[in-house]
Amino acid sequence: MLEAILLTIATAATPLLLAAIGELVAERSGVLNLGVEGMMIMGAVAAFAVAYTTGNPWLGALAGALAGVSFSLLFGLLTLTLATNQVASGLALTILGLGASGMLGESFVGLPGVKLEAVSIPVLSDLPLVGRLLFGQDPFFYLSILLGIGVWWFLFRSRAGLELRSVGANHASAHALGLKVIRVRYLAVMFGGLCAGLAGAQLTLVYTPQWVENMSAGRGWIALALVVFASWRPGRIVVGAYLFGAVSIGQLHAQALGIGLPSQLLSALPYLATIAVLVLISRDRRATLMNTPASLGQPFVPDR
Amino acid sequence: MIRIEVTRRPQPSRLLSAFSPLIALGLTIIAGSIMFMALGKNPVAALYSYFVEPLTEVWSLHELAIKAAPLILIAVGLSVCYRANVWNIGAEGQFTFGAIFGSALPVLLPGFQGPLVLPLMLLCGVVGGMAWAFIPAVLKVRFGTNEILTSLMLVYVAGLFLDWLVRGPWRSPEGFNFPETIRFHEDAVLPAIWFASGRAHWGFVFAIVAAVAVWFLLERTLKGFEIRMMGQSPRAARFAGFSSGKVVFFALLLSGGLAGLAGISEVSGAIGQLRPVISPGYGFAAIIVAFLGRLNPLGIIAAGLVLALSYLGGEAAQISLGISDKAARVFQGLLLFFVLASDTLIHYRVRLMRTVKAGGGDA
Amino acid sequence: MKKTLTTLAATAAVILTASAAMAQGMDKVKACFIYVGPVGDFGWSYQHDQGRQYAEKTLGTDKVETAFLESVPEGADAERAIERFARSGCNIIFTTSFGYMDATNKVAAQFPDVKFEHATGYKREHPNVATYDSKFFQGRYVIGQIAAKLSKTGSAGYIASFPIPEVVQGINSFMLGAQSINPDFKVKVVWVNTWFDPGKESDAAKALLDQGVDILTQHTDSTAPMQVAAERGAMAFGQASDMIAFGPNTQLTSIIDDWGPYYVERIKAVLDGTWTQTATWAGMAEGHVVMAPYTNMPDDVKAMAEATQAKITSGEFHPFTGPIMKQDGTEWLAQGVVADDATLAGLNFYVKGIEDKLPQ
Structure with a gap:
């Protein structure tokens, strides 16, 4: 039973983790994209449509990623090229995404989707205890974990990652050092779109293989919260996503076991837990400040 | 290859400051026409029902005021926060909590009636909003906790708290167990401004008064200077002897209070009871309104009306032409994009460049 | 036979019998629907919209014209949406969520010639408001x-x-x-x-x-x-x-909400001029469940x-x-x-x- 519960938690946490990892990279470069929900839902509808039409879920995942990227380019055009306000543009992107996905998906409502099946890694998946949990999952799970590690390595162990972080920390001096601020940010925003699109694809290909309007149901916002929760550190994002998943699944189990607490209180637990943990970690003020991209949300236009 | 190049103007362009909304409107009309034609609808009729039809009738103007009131009230408060670099995105929760606090009086003490009820309710609404905004404020000042996250998380908590109240302790005993409180008695209902012509209530007046007052505060008082300075260069502000903690509290409590006032006005004026859902996301839409209004309280009045019009227009288009709700939202998104993009022209010069040599005119 | 919730009607302020003016029929009816969710939810709103389409098909587009608003939030927006329908020439308006109850009754007071049908509620404060639900x-x-x-x-x-x-x-x-x-x-x-x-x-x-x-x-x-x-x-x-x-x-069976027959019946009543206030709570016998x-x-x-x-x-x-x-x-x-x-x-x-x- 424990294994089954952990598998459920992993499925619930994966889309949050994917979207949050992407947003983390964007925010580390100094771009706050509040349009995660919009990019995610576009990824979801594109993935469903392509997987359903072609019968191939892998193509669907690809389409989801592409949809996320193209939507993030729209955001980039506005905020990076035209230097519009990032908060407002992100919100507008979400409105646009929810509307556009509903329009595109109209003919796919009520159709059973194509599921991207789990891929068991031979030998390893037969390990006792952790075998199925770590090596018998769907491709999105592996991807989310690999991306978490990859992004950590990229940000803190590679030169390009250092450049990205310095662009986010102080775009003026990064520019003075000869870094191409806008190009770095475009790439970061596109990576964010790619991940959000994949998160959406996970929803329609693994989590609940079907398409219905607004099915992301606020997961993009939770991903955004996770980034801040993690104080912009990839490792903590993994922990945060799984913590959030565990609390939401745990409250369902608590109910099924007949614990007589108001269900609203149980539903509020993940949010309260997030606040509590956040307060605990942010008491270490210096560490938090060190990790916060100082240029977050500020437009950059090179003076010449 | 053509690329877009943006350069900062030495001074914001006054001309474009006035004309950028028109440019945005023009672009939206072009893009919208293409979309409506692709959907097989007559673009002229669609645009008419979107932008003009809601303005042709008196009752509909009242509805516009009802829809715009909470947007303006909340956005005005947010503009103070954002000017001070305080990122309150949890106004939706402050709105909800204001509505709960303000409703306590008519729900728990329905026997207490008279002319005092309404002012007390409004006061409680403000206090409720402030109380909910106090949490992220104190967490930010005491622990340095990021207010974007805490204020957002508290939105969900407030919503679930309201849900629990109306399904549990505050549920109407006559309501067959349905999730709603008793209906407010007459003294607890915010009256209509001009009853004979429509149902717009005093919430709209509050919104306008708040906008003017906050404009005065920001532009003409020392406190306003402190707020703006803290937002633009916190270090200089600290040298000037301003306390960043105080500014955080002031901005969050002011915006929380206004959101709370919007909440109780909406519940008392437009709904008449508490229900599980009292806001279609006003707190989030107001963030857009704040930026559309360029964080200027007077601009926010106009922006709030425009966004409200886009909701009403979307409905009108659904009814008269069968344009779906989704298309209406896409259109709304396009409108917002173009308004935001056009505002760029005020501060920046935008040129289309060929890759090697400069060319092209102003875009 | 419809079973009526007569005891519930006690909460309604006044119940009047159908006035004589209602007895006149119409050549064509405009029937309008307000949904709380998107029609693409494949659930509650979707089923109401299926009912709308069924009514249109059954009665013919020369007899009935329909319009709908989807994703209408409960609260102040609902009242506006219902009023817009009432003003745009709808003869009968179906409001399909419990949260629309008070808004429906408020608008009904202003438009005595328009028929209002509220799903799942219990308030019928005016003679032109009926309620319906399924068992x-x-x-x-x-x-x-x-x-x-x-x-x-x-x-x-x-x-x-x-x-x-x-x-x-x-x-x-x-x-x-x-x-x-x-x-x-x-x-x-x-x-x-x-x-x-x-x-x-x-x-x-x-x-x-x-x-x-x-x-x-x-x-x-x-x-x-x-x-x-x-x-x-x-x-x-x-x-x-x-x-x-x-x-x-996997599916053993499913409990299907079928609103089509009710919508046909009520729109037809407006066509015939026989519409009266009712409180319908129908089930398997009437084909609702x-x-x-x-x-x-x-x-x-x-x-x-x-x-x-x-x-x-x-x-x-x-x-x-x-x-x-x-x-x-x-x-x-x-x-x-x-x-x-x-x-x-x-x-x-x-x-x-x-x-x-x-x-x-």
Whole structure:
């Protein structure tokens, strides 16, 4: 039973983790994209449509990623090229995404989707205890974990990652050092779109293989919260996503076991837990400040 | 290859400051026409029902005021926060909590009636909003906790708290167990401004008064200077002897209070009871309104009306032409994009460049 | 025959009989619909929209013209949307969510010539307001029996949305049906506090299956629990629409909301000039509650289900027939006593045997 519960938690946490990892990279470069929900839902509808039409879920995942990227380019055009306000543009992107996905998906409502099946890694998946949990999952799970590690390595162990972080920390001096601020940010925003699109694809290909309007149901916002929760550190994002998943699944189990607490209180637990943990970690003020991209949300236009 | 190049103007362009909304409107009309034609609808009729039809009738103007009131009230408060670099995105929760606090009086003490009820309710609404905004404020000042996250998380908590109240302790005993409180008695209902012509209530007046007052505060008082300075260069502000903690509290409590006032006005004026859902996301839409209004309280009045019009227009288009709700939202998104993009022209010069040599005119 | 909630009508301020002016017929009716969700939810709003399309098809577009507004939030927006419809020449307006109740009555006061039909509510403050709802609990009794017959673990999982009377009726009726087969049957209830969130519903489904139930039923709108049951090799009942496509080897049956016949009847009444205020609470007999084909079960279970359905349809049997004990063991209904509609419409307690604590 424990294994089954952990598998459920992993499925619930994966889309949050994917979207949050992407947003983390964007925010580390100094771009706050509040349009995660919009990019995610576009990824979801594109993935469903392509997987359903072609019968191939892998193509669907690809389409989801592409949809996320193209939507993030729209955001980039506005905020990076035209230097519009990032908060407002992100919100507008979400409105646009929810509307556009509903329009595109109209003919796919009520159709059973194509599921991207789990891929068991031979030998390893037969390990006792952790075998199925770590090596018998769907491709999105592996991807989310690999991306978490990859992004950590990229940000803190590679030169390009250092450049990205310095662009986010102080775009003026990064520019003075000869870094191409806008190009770095475009790439970061596109990576964010790619991940959000994949998160959406996970929803329609693994989590609940079907398409219905607004099915992301606020997961993009939770991903955004996770980034801040993690104080912009990839490792903590993994922990945060799984913590959030565990609390939401745990409250369902608590109910099924007949614990007589108001269900609203149980539903509020993940949010309260997030606040509590956040307060605990942010008491270490210096560490938090060190990790916060100082240029977050500020437009950059090179003076010449 | 053509690329877009943006350069900062030495001074914001006054001309474009006035004309950028028109440019945005023009672009939206072009893009919208293409979309409506692709959907097989007559673009002229669609645009008419979107932008003009809601303005042709008196009752509909009242509805516009009802829809715009909470947007303006909340956005005005947010503009103070954002000017001070305080990122309150949890106004939706402050709105909800204001509505709960303000409703306590008519729900728990329905026997207490008279002319005092309404002012007390409004006061409680403000206090409720402030109380909910106090949490992220104190967490930010005491622990340095990021207010974007805490204020957002508290939105969900407030919503679930309201849900629990109306399904549990505050549920109407006559309501067959349905999730709603008793209906407010007459003294607890915010009256209509001009009853004979429509149902717009005093919430709209509050919104306008708040906008003017906050404009005065920001532009003409020392406190306003402190707020703006803290937002633009916190270090200089600290040298000037301003306390960043105080500014955080002031901005969050002011915006929380206004959101709370919007909440109780909406519940008392437009709904008449508490229900599980009292806001279609006003707190989030107001963030857009704040930026559309360029964080200027007077601009926010106009922006709030425009966004409200886009909701009403979307409905009108659904009814008269069968344009779906989704298309209406896409259109709304396009409108917002173009308004935001056009505002760029005020501060920046935008040129289309060929890759090697400069060319092209102003875009 | 429509059963009317006459006792509920007591809350309505005034009830007038149909005035003579209403008796005039019309050549063409404009019927308008307001939905709380998107028509693409494949649940509640989707089924109402299917009803609208059915009415348009049945009566013909020369007789009826329809329009709808989707995703209309409850609150101030609802009143505006309803008023806009009333002003735009609609003759009859169907408001299809409980939260539209007061808005519907307010607008109805201003437009006495327009007919208003509010789904799932109880307030009819003006003579031009009617209410309608369906007795979904009738179907839940049948599926309770099926569950008790087929479950190997003697337990079922119930994914519930909000503790309103309609949902409580459903849980009780399901339990009574199950107990009629297996008195020790267990129901595990999980409240998800949403009508519609595929992800959360699927999480709840998995949690219930992990706790050892082998049959799922839901009072939420998405098809996600059906898909989860299919994946895990469990059994499940559909909700609102026929979900067989999502679990061809899983769905036992589904309780379908079919609003089409009601919409046809009411629009036709406006056409004929015979529309009067009613409080309809109809079920299997009137074709409002339809059971999807009984699948994936042995023939004897199928026969039992069909027999129960037939008895409920004919009125021979009512799911809430005594003796029934309340959860705390006190008597609710004595031997042979049938619950009256008013009590059912406000049901806020569980029957004996349900282990969940009803959120208060």
